[in-house]
Amino acid sequence: MTADRLPVVFVHGLWLHADSWQPWVELFRDAGYDAQAPGWPGDSPTVEETRAHPDRVAGIGIDAVVEHYAGVLRGLGAPPVLVGHSFGGLIVQRLLGRDLAAAAVALDPAPIKGVLYLPPSSLRVASIALRNPANRGRAVALTREQFRYGFGNALPQRESDELYERWTIPSPGRPLFEAAAANLNPSSPAKVDTRNATRGPLLLTLGGKDHTVAPAIVRTTARLYRRSPAVTELRQYPDRGHSLGIDSGWRVVADDVLAWLKTQGF
Structure with a gap:
């Protein structure tokens, strides 16, 4: 960690490589933070x-990803700010709930345990893995058309295709199976300590046109934190999809996150 610079760790979700955070990393470094974007295990x-x-990456589950990043955080010398997208948003909530971070931002976060309703669009995206039980132990890749529906639906076709070619990677199917069964499993790896009263502040965002993490999922997530007096805020981007980051x-979005961090004293 660079002396006197607050560390910021970016956590990607399924189907995007960590390098997709590079514009954010550069922006945050210019803003005075010690920013990095390590990838998932594998x-x-x-x-x-x-x-x-x-x-x-085949067969890697939520717990393995959480522990991978927990190891990264312990080596920083100071509790960082975490910024995660999609399943990365679930991961940063788990780490924040364990008091391993100073604050967290979850962009369009994947559903945590307690989110009971998944809208049809979200089920359609998840079915890319869930339709074949063998995908629990496999890596799953998106087609161009699947990326267009799940990520790029609010974009011009050309931009969606460019993002697909630039950033998409195969990702483990297991986290989708774990999230799908979360409310049937008392020890689900998708369970977050939403009642932690001493954790740092949390910002949740939603894209109003997001097919992968539909707005209802993020609104429900925000309600699950009502029993904690710790700061939880929700920011909405009505015309944005899952590609908003x-x-x-x-x-x-990045400028809004920076401004929010300043209001929270970071």
Whole structure:
């Protein structure tokens, strides 16, 4: 960690490589933070290598990802700010609930335990893995058309295709199975300590046109935190989809996150 610079760790979700955070990393470094975006366990350093070796991520579940990042955080020397997208948003909530972070931002976070209703669009995206039980132990890749529906539906076709070519990678199917069964499993890895009264502040965001994490999921997530007096805020982007952190409008969201962190004293 750079002396006197608050660490910020970015956590990607399924189907996007950690390098997709690079514009955010550069922006946050320019703003005075010590920013980094480590990948999930099994991810290779580049998009191309990760695509070439999907077996390295096959079978990895939520707990393994949480512990991987917990190890990263313990090596920083100070509790960081966490920013996660989609399943990365679930991961950062778990880490914040364990008091391993100073604050967290969850962009369109995947459903945690306690979210009972999944809208049809979210079920359609999850079915990419869930329709075949064998995918629990496999890596699953998106087609261009699946990415368009799940991530790029609020974008022009050309931009969606460009993002698909630039950032998508195969990802483990197991987290989707774990999230789908969360409310049937008392010890689900998708369970977050939403009642922690001493945790740092949390910002949740939703995209009003998000097919993958439909708005109802994030609103329900926010309600699950009502029993904690710790700060929990929800910010909505009505015209944005699941690509809100990587598409041409990413800077609007990033600037809002920076401004929110300043209001929270970070």
